[in-house]
Amino acid sequence: MTIREKRATREGFGQEMVALGKENPDILVLDVDIGKSCKTGEFRKQLPEQYLNVGIAEQNGAGVAAGLATCGKIPFVVTYAAFGSMRMCEMIRQEICYPRLNVKLACSHGGLTPANDGASHQCIEDMGILRTLPNMTVIMPADYTAARKLVREAASYEGPVYLRFTRDAVPVIYGEEEKFTIGKAKRLREGRDVAILANGDTLCLALEAAERLAQEGISARVLDFHTIKPLDVEAVAQCLEEIGRVITVEDHNILNGLGSAVAEVAAEQGRGILRRVGVQDQFGMSAPYERLLARNGITTEHIAELARELQKQPRR
Amino acid sequence: MEQPLSLAQLQNTCVDLRKEIVTMIYQAQSGHPGGSLSVAEFVTACYFREMRVDPQNPRWEDRDRFILSKGHVCPAQYAALAMRGYFDRSQLATLRREGSILQGHPDMNKCPGIDISTGSLGQGLACGVGMALAAKLDGKSFRVFVALGDGECDEGEIWEACHTAAKYRLDNLVVFVDYNNLQLDGACDEVMPLGDLGQKFREFGMDVYEIDGNQMGQMVAALDLARAVRNGKPKCILGRTVKGKGVSYMENACEWHGIAPNEEQYRQAMEELDRQYVPEAETQGNAGQPGKDGAPAGGGYAGKGGAAV
Numbered sequence: 001m002t003i004r005e006k007r008a009t010r011e012g013f014g015q016e017m018v019a020l021g022k023e024n025p026d027i028l029v030l031d032v033d034i035g036k037s038c039k040t041g042e043f044r045k046q047l048p049e050q051y052l053n054v055g056i057a058e059q060n061g062a063g064v065a066a067g068l069a070t071c072g073k074i075p076f077v078v079t080y081a082a083f084g085s086m087r088m089c090e091m092i093r094q095e096i097c098y099p100r101l102n103v104k105l106a107c108s109h110g111g112l113t114p115a116n117d118g119a120s121h122q123c124i125e126d127m128g129i130l131r132t133l134p135n136m137t138v139i140m141p142a143d144y145t146a147a148r149k150l151v152r153e154a155a156s157y158e159g160p161v162y163l164r165f166t167r168d169a170v171p172v173i174y175g176e177e178e179k180f181t182i183g184k185a186k187r188l189r190e191g192r193d194v195a196i197l198a199n200g201d202t203l204c205l206a207l208e209a210a211e212r213l214a215q216e217g218i219s220a221r222v223l224d225f226h227t228i229k230p231l232d233v234e235a236v237a238q239c240l241e242e243i244g245r246v247i248t249v250e251d252h253n254i255l256n257g258l259g260s261a262v263a264e265v266a267a268e269q270g271r272g273i274l275r276r277v278g279v280q281d282q283f284g285m286s287a288p289y290e291r292l293l294a295r296n297g298i299t300t301e302h303i304a305e306l307a308r309e310l311q312k313q314p315r316r
Numbered sequence: 317m318e319q320p321l322s323l324a325q326l327q328n329t330c331v332d333l334r335k336e337i338v339t340m341i342y343q344a345q346s347g348h349p350g351g352s353l354s355v356a357e358f359v360t361a362c363y364f365r366e367m368r369v370d371p372q373n374p375r376w377e378d379r380d381r382f383i384l385s386k387g388h389v390c391p392a393q394y395a396a397l398a399m400r401g402y403f404d405r406s407q408l409a410t411l412r413r414e415g416s417i418l419q420g421h422p423d424m425n426k427c428p429g430i431d432i433s434t435g436s437l438g439q440g441l442a443c444g445v446g447m448a449l450a451a452k453l454d455g456k457s458f459r460v461f462v463a464l465g466d467g468e469c470d471e472g473e474i475w476e477a478c479h480t481a482a483k484y485r486l487d488n489l490v491v492f493v494d495y496n497n498l499q500l501d502g503a504c505d506e507v508m509p510l511g512d513l514g515q516k517f518r519e520f521g522m523d524v525y526e527i528d529g530n531q532m533g534q535m536v537a538a539l540d541l542a543r544a545v546r547n548g549k550p551k552c553i554l555g556r557t558v559k560g561k562g563v564s565y566m567e568n569a570c571e572w573h574g575i576a577p578n579e580e581q582y583r584q585a586m587e588e589l590d591r592q593y594v595p596e597a598e599t600q601g602n603a604g605q606p607g608k609d610g611a612p613a614g615g616g617y618a619g620k621g622g623a624a625v
Contacts, residue, residue, distance in 0.1 A: 028453075052449070054483075060442040060476035067446020070424075070432055072377070073453070075446075091473070094436040095443055099424050 006169035010108040012147030013165050014039025020155050021047045028075045032061045038078045038108040058083050062091035069101040081110035085126030096160045097135045104154050110164035111251030115289040122284040128256025130162040131229045138229040140164040142203035145174040153182050171204045185232040191221035194307045195239035198249035199225045206249050209303035228258050236265045240272035244315035247275045247306050254278035275306045324596040327532045330360040331592045334562045336395035342582040344411040350572040351389040354496040354557040361535045362461050363396040371401040374428040380458050381431040381447045385440020386465035387421040394418050402429040438471025445481045448489040459488040467499030470508045482521025485548035496559035498570050517552040529555020
């Protein structure tokens with residue numbers, strides 16, 4: 001797998017929405033005055049009849065989307081992860097998840113990526129919050145291609161979906177031919193000593209760590225858990241059974257995200273040793289993205305270090 | 317419906333509705349009688365006169381939509397749906413029971429005729445805006461009726477939704493505010509003064525009709541206006557109502573927000589409501605003419621099979 005250029009996942013979202021909107025006039029973009037940052041500009045320009053903007057009024061935006069969905073529309077509500085998951089949260093629960101309406105929440109600036117903006121705009125809680133809502137599907141693509149493909153999957157899936165994108169350009173991992181299925185993890189690298197389960201922007205860190213470990217003679221399996229709900233329990237179980245040493249990596253609080261979801265499976269199955277790499281239950285701050293990741297140990301080196309430590313432990 | 321109901325027929329239907337409301341809550345020994353009774357004229361006028369719906373095909377794409385944003389008063393809507401034949405009237409006895417289609421707050425996936433699930437206050441208007449917007453986007457003629465409580469106008473989302481309704485010129489949206497001036501913890505003026513609510517909705521871009529929301533003639537006249545005036549402005553019917561309307565001991569009594577009557581109170585309520593039927597033959601004209609209202613007590617109307625336990 002050769003890593004090519006760098007592109008932001010939010011751009012993949014914006015691009016695919018234009019294609020989807022042209023194919024299906026029921027697909028709408030509903031902005032809350034943050035469209036420029038979330039890359040809906042091209043959709044707005046090319047498909048003005050399918051474009052709505054309700055202003056800085058997220059709660060209302062979620063409700064309007066619910067109403068549209070009852071009439072057969074497929075609205076994508078577009079905002080930042082912090083506002084989409086928290087300001088709208090109860091409206092998503094009551095008017096979207098409870099009636100199981102076909103609304104998509106497409107949120108950029110997930111995790112620590114709005115780095116310079118500081119803690120108010122960074123969002124380390126969203127996937128955990130959304131994961132606890134019945135009927136919700138929670139997705140985070142790892143690169144531009146995955147973003148495009150998973151947006152398309154979400155559009156054809158009937159029911160509520162939360163899609164998390166990020167601000168910064170990340171390496172393009174996947175080729176055009178790659179296929180994605182919601183709820184099915186992708187195995188990117190085979191290995192027998194340790195399994196690294198990652199999602200989003202941190203997937204490339206996991207791949208780098210695996211590369212480094214290979215040079216040291218440690219063989220790491222790497223999986224892309226682009227969907228944390230429904231979780232690919234089978235893929236987790238396989239890692240626990242076949243390898244028994246698992247590291248999760250995410251740009252999200254270590255509480256309630258991918259690491260927690262995997263821990264739930266490991267605990268219930270009573271097997272495996274698990275280490276969770278993620279935000280250490282602390283708010284961020286204005287700083288370069290790499291520094292914020294480093295402050296939380298979300299680095300290639302830390303992942304490799306944990307792998308080495310696990311490697312020394314007997315399998316359980 | 318084939319033939320529009322006369323004003324007297326609508327008034328009597330509204331008495332039927334109130335009897336069903338009180339009966340349901342009495343049988344369930346749980347529910348919200350006060351607000352259910354105050355919103356009864358609006359619900360009756362919508363389901364028995366104004367709305368274009370098909371009870372045999374509740375998900376008909378071109379139907380008018382009804383949203384009970386103040387979802388706790390669902391006994392009023394359930395009664396109307398049963399009386400219109402969306403489901404068998406016997407279902408009303410299952411209110412709030414395990415497995416019932418009649419949840420404590422409306423559930424669109426369980427109960428036929430519910431257009432959106434509600435219950436958490438302040439959220440219904442935005443959903444109604446979405447539906448009215450869908451009609452405009454698709455060039456369809458259906459309209460959307462939303463019942464709001466006065467107390468839930470404390471919620472900011474209501475006013476966000478008003479902005480959107482005005483921006484997109486949703487004159488196919490009719491908002492009724494059940495202004496009974498009582499909310500859970502006390503009088504609106506005391507809990508959170510609403511100021512000049514009519515002026516507020518006007519400033520937010522709506523045509524506002526201020527009426528006595530428990531006078532059927534005025535209700536019908538306001539709905540007629542809302543239907544006729546297609547000027548790009550959403551419609552707001554601000555109805556001054558009496559919480560607990562029709563049952564003397566519940567009227568204007570804050571404690572009847574969310575409790576059920578006992579057996580003796582139930583009997584008294586039924587007796588009082590029975591006296592509120594009006595003679596249909598004596599009321600002239602049709603319901604489209606306002607000013608023929610004021611249901612006289614003790615009219616001796618006996619043609620309606622009221623709810624009975």
